[in-house]
Amino acid sequence: MKFRLSFAPIERWLEAERDQLPLWLPVMLGLGIAGWFILPERASWIALIAAALGLSLAGVAIGSGRRAGVALLVAGLAIASGCALVWAKAEWVAAPVIQRPMIASFDADVAQVQQLVAKDSVRVALRPIAAPKLPPKLRVTIANADAPVGLARGDRLRLRARLVPPMPASLPGGYDFAVTAWFQQLGATGKAFAPVQRLSAAPDGGSLRDRIGRHTRESIAPGAAGIAVALVTGDQGSVSETDADAMRRSGLAHLLSVSGLHITAAVGAAMLLTLRLLALSPKLALRWPLTLIAAGAGAVTGIGYTLLSGAEIPTIRSCIAALLVLGGLAIGREALTLRLVATGALIVLLFWPEALIGPSFQLSFAAVVAIIALHEHPRMRAFTAAREEGVLYRLARNAAALLLSGIAVELLLAPIALFHFHREGLYGAVANIFAIPLTTFVVMPLEVLALLLDLVGLGAPFWWATGKAIALLLWIAHSAGNTPGAVALLPGMSRGAFSLLVAGGLWVCLWRTRWRWLGVLPFAAGAGLAFATPAPDLLVTGDGRHLGLRGADGSYALLRPKAKDFVRDMLAEAAGIDEGLADLDDLPGASCTTDTCRATISRDGRSWTILATRSAYLAPIKAMNRACAEADIAISDRRLPRSCKPKWLKLDKPMLSRTGGIVVRFGDPASVLVTKRTGDAHPWIDPPSLAGRSEAP
Incomplete structure (x- = not known):
């Protein structure tokens, strides 16, 4: 009796929330997937699965007659399944990866083409032919001046390229391309050298997506072409960096990714047009299920648009949701509910568990x-x-x-x-009030009409109108994005803080009784932890070539004055600043030569001295040893001599190869964050290699 009474309040609460319980199934599945990515070792993955199964056994012990028992049983099985599913997927997609940079000449078929307007180049995914010393799939960038005219999927090329392994994150919390490449089965990336020869062209001039993108770029003003291509094909490579940055800063970047808004507009337009046209016939209107027919037309349109736009994860998710909505309408159910969203999430996670992160x-x-x-x-x-x-x-x-x-x-x-x-x-909430209706009811219909009327040579006026509408959209983006205080910046957020924020948000959104507001507590705790994280004092990339050092005024200085914009943007993003990085030569307390830099900064009443090399020339051993002994941290992109012994940290090539990029916060005590974890057993850390990789083909 006591056991029953102790569960009575929980049972009453779960009974009140019975309609919401299924919503937590994809959450639990996602929890298992996230656990596999977060935990480093196989033993910890097995332990997670075992703990989840133990949770299920606890549910069995409580009894299937109680909602608490069923909830624990299902939750445990979902968590275990999520961990096992993504683990199996990672092993299933395993493909060879090159181990070090190499230069190779080879023939290859073009699998995908993406224009990169900001870099005046084109990015192509290739499948090498008769090249056993190369991975089965790789990606290279070709300068537009060197690329064959009209390059399209299905072309066969002969080229020479410098290839490197997929790059891991350069700094803690940074973008880890090695993970993405692993699940896309990319074994190398690189840059092609001129000349690039086309051996044969695709018989149909490339995919429909490529042809539409090429036609759109040729039909509309250059400033609007990138946005127009992104809206219809999902290819954002044609958007200039200035416009892309404005869209991100204004909270409108979601408009460039073909997802819910675009699929909804396409499906809704197809349904409305089908319904109106069929309703013109009284006989059809009275005898045929026009709503069901219109829903079918919408479904075909949604699937076609998804395939046309490249079938990216957001598009697939939106298409699945649209099909579920259409199915609900067909059987007379409520169209848009959280259960529909949960079903879409469940389907995506079952087929693409890696999408979760x-x-x-x-x-x-x-x-x-x-x-x-x-x-x-x-x-x-x-x-x-x-x-x-x-x-x-x-x-x-x-x-x-x-x-x-x-x-x-x-x-x-x-x-x-x-x-x-x-x-x-x-300012995204305000900008979207104007941008979403403009995109949905003006830009996209005009672009569709222009493409359709081009079939009979009458699309030019609509392309002109589309260009003007996109110009207005870009004006909204630049105005909102460049307004003072338009962007909130944060140097870094721990996984713990992020987990609390996500857990609190889900708790508030998925429950319906007053207990939902308990989710505000973890959300507030996560926000507090996130904003309490101090700015990093020193950032060192994983190759040891670049570092950012925070000065007394909060600005950051860069070791190498000639560092590319990519490096500067990466360090500025990690530091949580919106302005450019100065040169270390100009930092107060810094003394630099062509070969080395020495900088001294003060934090919390203590001075820290950083020594860094920035050339390939070796300093005299005695001078180097003396400089190391005077420094708290020594940094280099090469191996420093064993006799170089700084007071605290020695970050040379051997050390950084084990730790990856480093973030240091000086204080009492000082703290260090590393990119790589000791004993990490995820497959992209030590991927399968290619036989004979030391020789170029």
Whole structure:
């Protein structure tokens, strides 16, 4: 009896939340997937699966007659399945990876083409032919001046390229391309040398996506071409860096990724057009199920648009959601619910479990969950309910609802954006009020009409109008993105803080009783931890070539004055600053030569001296030993002599090969974050190699 009474409050709560319990199935599956990525060793993965199965056994012990027992049983099985699923997927996609840089000449078939306007080049995915010393799939960048005219998927090329292994994260918390490349089965990346010879062209001129993208770029003004191509094909490589940065800063970057907004617009337009055309016939309107037929037309349009745009994860997720909505409409069920979103997430995670750790998956699902959770609230339902009122009042109420939705979305997306990108646009809610209707009801319909009318040579006026509409969209993006205080910056967020933020947000959004508000506590705790994280004092990339050192005024100085923009942007993002990096030569307390730099900074009443090399020339051994002995930290992209003994840290090539990039915070005590973890057994850390890799083919 006592056992029963102790579970009574929990049972009453779960009974009240019975309709919400299925929503936690993809969350538990995702928890197992996340655990596999976070935990480093095989023993810890097995322990996670065993612990999850133990949770299921606890559910069995409680009994299947109680909701608590069933919930624990299902949760444990989902967690174990998530960990096992992504582990199996990682082993299944295993492909050879080159171990070190190499120069190779080879023939290859083009599998994918992406224009990179900002770099005046094109990125191609290649499948080498009769090249056993190369991985089966690789990616190279070709300068536009060297690329064959009209390069398209299906072409066969002969080229010579410098290839390198997929790059891991250069700094803690940075983008780890090695993980992405592993699941895409990319064994190398690199840059092609001229000349690049086309051996044969694709018989149909490339894929439909390539042809539409090429035609769009040729038909519209250059400034708007990148946005136009992204909207119809999902290829963002044609967007200039200036415009892409403005879209990110203004919170409008989601418009460039073909996802929910675009699929909804395409499916809705197809349904409306089909329904209106068929309804013109009284016989069809009376005897045929026009709504069902229109839903079918919408489904075909959604699937076609997904395939056309490259079938990226956000697009697939949106297409699945759209198909579920259409299915609901066909059987007379409510169209858009959190259960539908949970079903879409479950399908994506079952087929692409690696998508969980990507910002695209997290941002897209978080946005939809925020919108639906807000609009399912009784007060919001009452506010948005249809009523008799004037046009101006209706427009104002709709604008207010859109603004509230934007605020809810920004609140839920901010932790994700700050965790992955260290920045978040603060004016996105306002900018989206104007940008979403403009994109949905003006830009996209005009672009579709232009493409259709080009079949009969009448698309030019619509391309002109599309260009003007996109110019207005870019004006909104640049205005919102360049306004003072438009971007919130954060130098870094720990996984613990991010986990608390995500857990709190999910708890608030997925439950319905008053206990949901307990989620505010972990959310607030995570936010407090995130914003309490001090800015890094020293950042060192994994190759030891670049470092950023924070001065007394909070600005950062760079070791190598000629470092490329990519390096400068990476270090600025990791530091959480929006301005450029100065040169270490100009930092107060720094003394630099062509070969070395020595800098002294003060933190919390203590002086720290950093010594770094910045050339390939070796200093006299005695002078180097003396400089090392006077330094707290010695940094180099080569092996320093054993006699070089700094007071605290020696970050040379052998050390950095074990730790990866380093973030140091000086204080009492000082702290060090590393990129690589000791004993990490994930397959991309020590991937399968190619026989004879030491020789170029």
